[in-house]
Amino acid sequence: MAKLVGISLSTKIGKACYIPLNHKDHQNLNEKEVLKILKPILEDVSIKKIGQNIKFDFIILYHRGISMNSMEDTMLMSYVLDAGKNRHNMDTLSQIHLEHKPISYKEIVGVGKKQISFDEVEINKAKDYAAEDADITYRLFKKFFKNLKAEKLTNIYEIFEKPLIKILSLMEIEGIKINEGFLKKLSDKFQNKIDKLEKDIFKISKKNFKIGSTKQLGEIMYNELKISTLKKTKKGSFATSASVLEDLAFKGHLLPKYVLEWRQLSKLKNTYSDTLPEHINPKTNRVHTSFLLAATSTGRLASSDPNLQNIPIKTSDGNDIRKAFVAEKNKSLISADYNQIEMRILSDLADVKELKKAFKNDEDIHSLTASQVFNTDIKKVNSDMRRKAKAINFGIIYGISQYGLAKQIGVSTTEASEFLNSYFLKFPEIKEYMSSTIKFCRKSGYVNNIFGRRTHITGINDKNFNIRNFQERAAINAPIQGSASEIMRMAMIRISEKLKDNKIYDTKMILQIHDELIFEAPSKDTTKISKIIKKEMTSVQNSELHSFTIPLSVDINVGDNWGVLH
DNA sequence: CCGTTCACG
DNA sequence: ACGTACGTGAACGGG
Structure with missing residues (x-):
């Protein structure tokens, strides 16, 4: 467990304090006594607690018996306002929004061989550094609060960001067992x-x-x-x-x-x-990843230390790695993944009649695409045609080019170009979506996803042909990838609440891999729990912000290790 | 510290 | 004329 060296607080702009708890020179206040005084304040739902990446603070405090409530996060506010424009660490935010360069951490602890740990920093220096952090955070909050309102983005922050702070914290704390x-x-x-x-x-x-x-x-x-x-x-x-x-x-x-x-x-x-x-924590004997809420431009999460969102699956040797992720005794892992989520979103977003019909009828979307592109009966689609159609569908989501497609499926650019012509002829709404998205982006500098989250595309009007094309593809992809990530965020929120409402405390959500959630649950309850998970994930089709005109489909798998869940 | 490569969705 | 599929993080080699 990380040591709590000190706490800095601010309740007024320009004023901040530092409470040393575990500095090595012993000029500390007693940690237990300080936390005892702070606990009722930190847990009080009527008192706002503002932090920069406050998930970090939540976890530290949770390990000491404090479950913080009413959390605000300047990193997440910046993310909602400016995803795609800049990073959202405090240094960057302070320099952009307050025109002030904060005391750097390196300045305080030094670098290389002479580097010391924070508890060795002299208290007066630590005070200047840490109290400044608190002051900057408060200043940023006031600014971002106004900006979110002005940009009509408060809802995105409230609905899609704030609830994830505690949910991801608990997932990180829970971790996963590794053999x-x-x-x-x-x-x-x-x-x-x-x-x-x-x-x-x-x-x-x-x-x-x-x-x-x-x-x-x-x-x-x-x-x-x-x-x-x-x-x-x-x-x-x-x-x-x-x-x-x-x-x-x-x-x-x-x-x-x-x-x-x-x-x-x-x-x-x-x-x-x-x-x-x-990465196995010796105290818990489990691996605790860190989920990053503000790392991507689209609204997706990222995972680090270790990254558990890129564990192999495609080869047999690779999938063996997954077998090392296991459930505890008498427990099972449940995986729940959205089936074809991005194609479903595209068909809703671009209002693609033929695709929507196919999803409603639960048809094989790649075979349908193949039958359309190759102008043949769906029953006559062979595996090679389906493979090519699948690549086209993927390409569409990535903002396709004839060159990219040609390279991917190993045909000439002429041939790829013909496939695309045929594709857009059958699904004209997709072509329309692409050009209108780029048009909107060119004049606004950003794109919105279905739920209203913004991704800034800073190079959309770049004079360099390659950069511009690259940015155009990103503009096409962001609303699709981003809407999918929003669906997953809502599902995670709904499932957390449902498990809480039903007093199901022994089932834990432990991983998110973009379109997939992993749970650890008592083996005897997996049937019941799976039903709840599937129902909540599917129900996101309708929400206060959007009702999808296509159904969402969720696949469930249960096993005692991750390797057997697919 | 950057470029290249490769793991995932 | 040019010639990249979108979004990530980690490891490694080589300045």
Whole structure:
């Protein structure tokens, strides 16, 4: 548990105080006594508590028996106002909005070898630094409060941000159990395979080199073995990305084939099987990620330390990592994921008649797309046609270009262009959505999602063709991705309330992976709990802000580890 | 500290 | 003429 070195407070602009609790020079007030006095204030629902990233403070206090209420967060206010414009850390906000550069943390604790921990900072210095934080936060709050009102964004902050503070805090505190021994065995298995591949690679290259070095690998492939024709990255170095290596492997070259396998296994080992155990908290024996509420431009969450939103699934070796995420004894993991959420949103957002009909009839959307694009009966759609149609649907959500599509499905740009023409002919509303979204964005500098959240697109009128195109695709994608994230936020809020209302305290929501939620529940109750989860997630179709004209669909899976939930 | 690569939705 | 699919975070190599 993190040590509480001190607390800074402000109740009036220009005035702030610092309460030292655990400085090493012992000039402290007693932590227990101070918290005893503060607890009724912090828990009082009628007294506002303003913080910058207050989820952090909530967690610290929760571990000391205080459950803070009535929380406001300047980081989240800035996020609602300015997502896509700037980052939302206090340093940045102070400089932008208060034209004041705060005392830097580095200034106080030093850098490198001479760096000290905050409890070693002299109290007077700590006071200046920490009290300034409190003052800045209060000043930012007053400003953002007005700005949210003026921009009519208060609702977004109140409905989609504030409730998530406590929900995510409790998820982080709960954490998830990891089978450490299982991961150790996986690491050993990966290492053996890596060693074999290394030998095979060096046999071909006739010399040892760092396989992980793109520079050295490029040198080998382009200059020594000369198996690759010149392909350069943006910066002019030899391209060694997976797609380049795949091309060469397809032509029959073994070295790139082995390097691809080596990279995949190294990634799994270095990033997951070796590293996840280091994140196990010895007190709880569980892994506690941090969910970032203000990291993305679209409204999505992000996860870090460790990132549990990018745990492998696509390959068999990768999915083994998921098997290490387990439920406690007599408990099960429940996963609940929204099916085709972004295509559903697009069909509602752009009012795509044919797609809406298909979702209402619960049809296979990619097969339908294939039948439309390739002008054939849906029963005659083969797997290759469906694969291409699926890629088109994904591409549409990303703000498609004929080049991107061609690259993705391995056809000429002419052919990709023909697919797209055919697509837009069948779904003209999508083309209309794209051009009207870009048009709106060009004159306003931002886009809104279905619920009214804004994403600023700062380079939409850039004179550079590539930058502008990139920003146009982001403008098309943001309302789709962003609306989906709002749906998930509402579902999380509704489920939390429902579990509370029904006094179901032994089921915990523990992870969110954009369109999927993971719960840990008593094994005997999973049927009952699953029904509640599914009902709440589906019910988001109707809310005070929007009623969808398509149904939402949720898949539920239950198991004793994450690896079996798909 | 940045660029490249690759894991996820 | 140009030539990228959208949104993230982590690890690594090499200045």
